[in-house]
Amino acid sequence: MNSDTPKAVVLMSGGMDSCVTAAIARRTYQVAALHASYGQRTEKRELESFHKLADHFGAFSRLTVKLDYFAAIGGSSLTDKRLAIHDADLSNKDVPNTYVPFRNAHFLSIATSWAEVLGARKIFIGAVWEDSSGYPDCRPEYYEALNKLIALGTKPETDISVETPLIYQSKREIVKRGVELGAPLHLTWSCYRDSDLACGVCDSCALRLRAFQEAGVDDPIAYATKPEYARI
Amino acid sequence: MNSDTPKAVVLMSGGMDSCVTAAIARRTYQVAALHASYGQRTEKRELESFHKLADHFGAFSRLTVKLDYFAAIGGSSLTDKRLAIHDADLSNKDVPNTYVPFRNAHFLSIATSWAEVLGARKIFIGAVWEDSSGYPDCRPEYYEALNKLIALGTKPETDISVETPLIYQSKREIVKRGVELGAPLHLTWSCYRDSDLACGVCDSCALRLRAFQEAGVDDPIAYATKPEYARI
Secondary structure (H helix, E strand, C coil): CCCCCCEEEEECCCCHHHHHHHHHHHCCCEEEEEEEECCCCCHHHHHHHHHHHHHHCCCCEEEEEECCHHHHHCCCCCCCCCCCCCECCCCCCCCCCCCCCCHHHHHHHHHHHHHHHHCCCEEECCCCCCCCCCCHHHCHHHHHHHHHHHHHHCCCCCCCEEECCCCCCCHHHHHHHHHHCCCCHHHCCCCCCCCCCECCCEHHHHHHHHHHHHHCCCCCCCECCCCCCCCC | CCCCCCEEEEECCCCHHHHHHHHHHHCCCEEEEEEEECCCCCHHHHHHHHHHHHHHCCCCEEEEEECCHHHHHCCCCCCCCCCCCCECCCCCCCCCCCCCCCHHHHHHHHHHHHHHHHCCCEEECCCCCCCCCCCHHHCHHHHHHHHHHHHHHCCCCCCCEEECCCCCCCHHHHHHHHHHHCCCHHHCCCCCCCCCCECCCEHHHHHHHHHHHHHCCCCCCCECCCCCCCCC
């Protein structure tokens, strides 16, 4: 990689999906690493993972933003401590209470503004539709509409688009892809609960553990409890 | 108006266009007033105007957010003090250096998240395409694409759309509309420069003064200098 290598902004939450996404982006692009805290319970843990991952991927720039207003807006168990984080029910297909209203649009707006100033033509996000929690802002059509909005809402000479390399993959495939690419999954944090060890039973832990179990790979992070979730 | 009156989130910068937009929204909706500061030079003046306008329109809720990260991103003379605010050249059709990359998407993402939690089905923004500064995120197609994004990115039972009642109006028509509706234009602040009086010569002052002159109406705010801009 040198200064002629094209640039990409990579959204990195600190979780598994964005880690694998960054590993994919890094093969072709210089990485500008973007992290947004929004008053979620685990923001400190996620930020630690973000910085370790940005170091690992040799990010040429990093931007961390704190969106305090999400706490004022409320409406999600991730940002409103009066709402409980439920244990996982992976058979439930409703939008879960961890949904943060229209959250990804905030992150992607920041990524687009930054990309326009940096001269980056790609934005990577680890959105996963299949096998995901059912968040509406993870579906493929959402990203098609977003790319149209970006084309219309930036300067005429700007050419930025959002890439979602994992969107059609299952979580099991994402684990396998991460292992193949040597992605540093041991540095990631996925749990929705703020404790020393990942809880193993929230939606996010359950999806992650099931993915590792189905992929036949040991999850390198530590859990308070490690139930068996695999369907196969 | 009573508690059955439907709710709308109204983006209020403190300027003339959003003031007239709020006056339009107020006829049908209870107003939830949203203001975003983003490190622009005049944020204090704009915020003062916002609160006076929110009082005037009897806002049932107000949300003020501070998006500090725009200063870190840079790229605009409004947020980067190393770039000069040029005096107006109303014949120039290029995107001016006051353009803040992809700015409106940030504001509208916040408005959408808030509307979803409040149960508001409309978001009002005073975007003006004709006779505007040539910002790409003020064009009608941009709002069509945004409404599609909102439909796809929110919960299935949510039905939120963005209204741009002034988008096809000239600034002259907006002044006339504001006067007809009794909008409190004396409470607004439009100037891009941070001084005691509006400068009268930046792009925003020039567009405003020309509009009042063409409408044959006295602008009720004070200016340091008041050039003649009218084309007619």
